[in-house]
Amino acid sequence: MKRYEVIIVGAGPSGLSAAIEAAQSGLQVVVFDENGRPGGQLFKQIHKFFGSKEHQAKIRGVRIGENLLAQAKELGVKVILNATVLGIYKNKEVSVLIEKEVQNYKADAVIIATGAAENMIPFEGWTLPGVMGAGAAQTMMNIQGVRPGSKILMVGSGNVGLVVSYQLMQAGCKVEAIIDAAPRIGGYGVHASKVARTGVPFYTSYTVLEAKGNATDGSVSSAVIAKVDERFKPIPGTQIELDVDTICIAVGLSPMSQLADNAGCEMTFAPTKGGNVPVLTQDGETSIKGIFCAGDVGGIEEASSAMIQGKIAATAIAQELGYIDHDTFEEKKSIYADSLLKLRAGMFAPGSKGKVIDKTDEGYTISKSILTHGYLAESELSDFPALDTSGGEHIVIECTQNIPCDPCQSACPQGCIIVGDNITLLPKLSKEKKCTGCGLCVGVCSGQAIFLVNDSYADGYGTVGLPYEFLPYPKAGTIGKALDRSGREICDATVVEVRANKVMDKTAMLVMKVPLAQIGSARFFQPIGLESLEGVS
Amino acid sequence: MSTLRIEKHPIIEEYYKGPLVHFRYDGKDAEGYAGESVAAALRAMGVRIHRYTTKEHRPRGVFCAIGRCTDCVMVVNGIPNVRTCITPLEEGMIVQTQYGLEVGEGK
Ligand SMILES: Cc1cc2nc3c(=O)[nH]c(=O)nc-3n(C[C@H](O)[C@H](O)[C@H](O)COP(=O)(O)OP(=O)(O)OC[C@H]3O[C@@H](n4cnc5c(N)ncnc54)[C@H](O)[C@@H]3O)c2cc1C
Ligand code: FES
Numbered sequence: 001m002k003r004y005e006v007i008i009v010g011a012g013p014s015g016l017s018a019a020i021e022a023a024q025s026g027l028q029v030v031v032f033d034e035n036g037r038p039g040g041q042l043f044k045q046i047h048k049f050f051g052s053k054e055h056q057a058k059i060r061g062v063r064i065g066e067n068l069l070a071q072a073k074e075l076g077v078k079v080i081l082n083a084t085v086l087g088i089y090k091n092k093e094v095s096v097l098i099e100k101e102v103q104n105y106k107a108d109a110v111i112i113a114t115g116a117a118e119n120m121i122p123f124e125g126w127t128l129p130g131v132m133g134a135g136a137a138q139t140m141m142n143i144q145g146v147r148p149g150s151k152i153l154m155v156g157s158g159n160v161g162l163v164v165s166y167q168l169m170q171a172g173c174k175v176e177a178i179i180d181a182a183p184r185i186g187g188y189g190v191h192a193s194k195v196a197r198t199g200v201p202f203y204t205s206y207t208v209l210e211a212k213g214n215a216t217d218g219s220v221s222s223a224v225i226a227k228v229d230e231r232f233k234p235i236p237g238t239q240i241e242l243d244v245d246t247i248c249i250a251v252g253l254s255p256m257s258q259l260a261d262n263a264g265c266e267m268t269f270a271p272t273k274g275g276n277v278p279v280l281t282q283d284g285e286t287s288i289k290g291i292f293c294a295g296d297v298g299g300i301e302e303a304s305s306a307m308i309q310g311k312i313a314a315t316a317i318a319q320e321l322g323y324i325d326h327d328t329f330e331e332k333k334s335i336y337a338d339s340l341l342k343l344r345a346g347m348f349a350p351g352s353k354g355k356v357i358d359k360t361d362e363g364y365t366i367s368k369s370i371l372t373h374g375y376l377a378e379s380e381l382s383d384f385p386a387l388d389t390s391g392g393e394h395i396v397i398e399c400t401q402n403i404p405c406d407p408c409q410s411a412c413p414q415g416c417i418i419v420g421d422n423i424t425l426l427p428k429l430s431k432e433k434k435c436t437g438c439g440l441c442v443g444v445c446s447g448q449a450i451f452l453v454n455d456s457y458a459d460g461y462g463t464v465g466l467p468y469e470f471l472p473y474p475k476a477g478t479i480g481k482a483l484d485r486s487g488r489e490i491c492d493a494t495v496v497e498v499r500a501n502k503v504m505d506k507t508a509m510l511v512m513k514v515p516l517a518q519i520g521s522a523r524f525f526q527p528i529g530l531e532s533l534e535g536v537s
Numbered sequence: 538m539s540t541l542r543i544e545k546h547p548i549i550e551e552y553y554k555g556p557l558v559h560f561r562y563d564g565k566d567a568e569g570y571a572g573e574s575v576a577a578a579l580r581a582m583g584v585r586i587h588r589y590t591t592k593e594h595r596p597r598g599v600f601c602a603i604g605r606c607t608d609c610v611m612v613v614n615g616i617p618n619v620r621t622c623i624t625p626l627e628e629g630m631i632v633q634t635q636y637g638l639e640v641g642e643g644k
Contacts, residue, residue: 034604035603035604035623036623036625046548046549060548062549117605118601127595127597127600127608128596128598129585129586129587129596129597129598129599130585130598131600132598132599132600132601132602133600133601133602135601135602135603136599136600136601136602136603136622137602139602139603139622140576140577140580140599140602141543142549143552144552144573144574144576144577144580145542145543145546145549145552145554145573145577146541146542146543146573146577146580146581147541147542147543147580148580148599170546170547170548171543171546172543213596217585217586217596218586218596219585219586219596219598469547469548470547471545471546471547472545506547506548
C-alpha cells in the first residue's frame with residue numbers, strides 16, 4: 001500500500017489549490033482525477049471571473065487553471081490522471097481504479113474535491129441525440145473545438161445557462177432562445193444582458209415539453225416549449241415550436257458527495273447547497289476526523305470560493321500534522337475566511353438563494369426588466385449611480401445588481417470609478433476625476449457592462465464604445481445596424497474603430513457612430529449581411 | 538474541413554490536438570486529429586448517433602461529454618461499450634455504431 005500524507009480526490013480548482021497549499025507547507029501530496037485532463041471545470045470557462053484581485057477577478061477561468069497547474073508542477077505535486085477513486089475509508093485508506101486495476105493508498109488526511117454533476121429534467125424525447133448538458137456543449141466547443149450544433153435552445157437561465165449561451169455564440173452557433181420555468185432569470189443580470197443585446201429572446205415561466213427528432217437520423221430537429229403556471233404546470237395552448245438542432249440543459253448542479261456519504265460522513269440535505277452534502281466544520285472537515293471536503297462537493301458555489309476552501313482545508317491539515325504552528329494557521333485562516341466572506345455577499349450569495357430581492361444594498365430598485373427579459377429598460381437606468389450625463393466622452397456603467405466584483409475600480413488610470421472595499425456595492429463615478437476615453441474599463445469589466453459614450457463626436461452624431469468578443473472584428477467604416485439592449489435594430493451604425501490591447505485581454509472595444517438621439521440606447525453592433533454571429537472567418 | 542470545427546475563436550487561440558489522422562467509421566474512411574475525443578471527430582463529420590439501445594432500438598449520442606452517462610459508447614477496435622467522449626482518437630482506429638451490445642449487421 002502506498003502512503004502519502006495527504007490524498008486529494010479531484011484535480012479541479014479546489015483540489016489543485018489544496019494541493020498547492022499543502023505542498024507549500026511541506027506536506028507530501030497526491031491528487032487523483034478520473035479525467036484524462038486536470039483542471040475540473042476550469043478549462044471550459046473561457047470567460048473572465050468576478051471577484052476582486054485576490055480572487056483572480058478579470059482573469060479567464062482557463063488561465064487560472066493554467067496557473068494552478070504550473071504552480072502545482074513547480075512544487076512537485078503528484079497528479080495522477082485517469083484515476084477514479086472508488087472508496088474512502090474511516091482510517092483514511094483510499095481505493096483507486098487506475099488502468100483497470102484497483103490500487104490502495106493510505107494517508108493521514110483526505111480532501112474530497114469531486115465537484116458537482118449536472119442535473120437533468122426528463123421530457124418527451126430528452127434522450128434524443130442533440131439533447132445534452134450545457135457542460136457537455138461547453139466541453140465540445142471550448143475543449144474540443146467542435147460546435148455541438150448550429151441552432152440551440154438553452155433550458156435554464158442560471159449563470160451556467162447564460163455563460164454557456166454566450167460561449168455558444170462565440171463559437172459561431174445561433175442561440176434561438178433561453179427559457180426558464182421560474183418567473184425570473186436566475187443568473188447575473190450582466191450575463192443575461194450581454195446575450196439579450198445580441199437579440200437572443202428570454203422566455204421566463206416556460207418549460208420544454210418535447211424534443212422532436214428528424215426523419216434522417218432521429219436527432220433533434222425541433223423543441224416544443226410552453227408557458228407554465230405558478231405551480232409549474234404547462235398552460236394548454238401556449239406551445240411554441242422552435243427550430244433547433246440542439247437542446248442544452250442547464251438546470252442546476254448537484255454536489256458529487258457519494259464518496260463522503262459512503263465513507264460514513266454525517267450528511268445533510270440542504271437545498272441552498274444543491275442537495276445532499278456532508279456536514280462540515282469551518283475548516284471543511286467532515287464528521288470523520290481527517291476527512292475534509294472542499295469546493296462544490298460541499299455545496300454549489302463557484303471556482304473562486306472552491307479555491308479558497310481548498311486552501312483552508314490544506315492549512316488545517318498542515319497544522320494538524322505539525323507542519324505549521326497555531327499562529328501561522330490562525331493568520332492564514334483569517335485571511336482566507338475574509339476572502340471567502342467577500343465572495344459570499346450580494347444578491348446572488350448562497351445565503352440569498354430562493355429569496356426575492358427587489359432593492360440593492362444601496363436602496364436602488366432592482367430592474368424588473370432585467371429579471372424577466374434579460375435587459376435593462378432605459379427608464380430604469382436613470383436611477384443608478386453610474387449614469388453620467390455630463391457630456392463629452394464619458395462612461396455609462398450598467399451594473400445594477402450587487403455582485404462581488406471590482407476590477408473596474410482599478411482599471412481606470414484616472415480613478416474615475418469607485419467601488420470601495422465592499423466589492424458587492426455598485427460602482428459609482430467620481431465627481432472630480434475626468435474620463436479620458438481610454439476604454440480600458442470597457443474591456444476589463446467581467447460583466448461587459450461598461451459603455452463609452454461620446455455625445456460630441458460630430459454634428460448630429462455620437463459614438464458608443466461597447467465590449468466585443470466576436471470574430472471577425474469589423475473594420476473601420478463597416479456599416480451595420482445598432483441594436484438596443486433588447487437586441488432590436490434601432491438605427492444604422494458605422495464602425496469607427498475596434499480597440500484591443502493586452503490589458504483588455506481579448507475583450508475589444510468596438511466604437512460605432514450612431515445618431516446622437518440613439519447613444520443612450522444603442523448597445524450592440526450587427527454588421528449587415530451577417531445573420532448570426534460568426535466564429536469562423 | 539468541416540464547418541462544425543471552430544477554426545477561429547475570439548478567445549481560444551488554439552485547441553490542443555495532434556496531427557491529422559485517418560480512421561474508419563462504420564466501414565468508411567474518416568479523418569480527425571490525434572488526441573481529440575473520438576466523439577469530437579465524429580461530431581465534426583456531422584455524426585450524432587453513436588449507438589442504439591438494446592430493447593427499444595432508440596438512438597443515443599453525446600450527452601455529458603465527460604465520461605459519466607455512457608450514452609456515447611461505441612465499438613472501438615472491436616471492443617464494445619467504449620466511451621467515445623473521453624477516448625482519444627488514434628491513427629487507424631476502427632469505430633463502429635453500437636447496436637445493443639454489439640456491432641450492427643453489415644457494418
Ligand atoms: C458554465 C459554468 C460557468 C461558471 N462560471 C464561473 C465563474 O465565472 N466564476 C467562478 O468562480 N465559478 C464559475 N463556475 C463554477 C465553477 O466551475 C465550479 O464551482 C468549480 O469548478 C468547482 O470546483 P471544484 O474543484 O469543487 O470541482 P470541479 O471543477 O468540478 O472538479 C472536480 C474534479 O473531481 C474529479 N472527480 C470527481 N469524482 C472523482 C472520483 N471519484 N475520482 C477521481 N476524481 C474525481 C472530476 O473529474 C473533476 O476534475 C462555473 C461553472 C460552470 C459549469
Ligand atoms: S457522453 Fe456521457 S459518457 Fe460520453
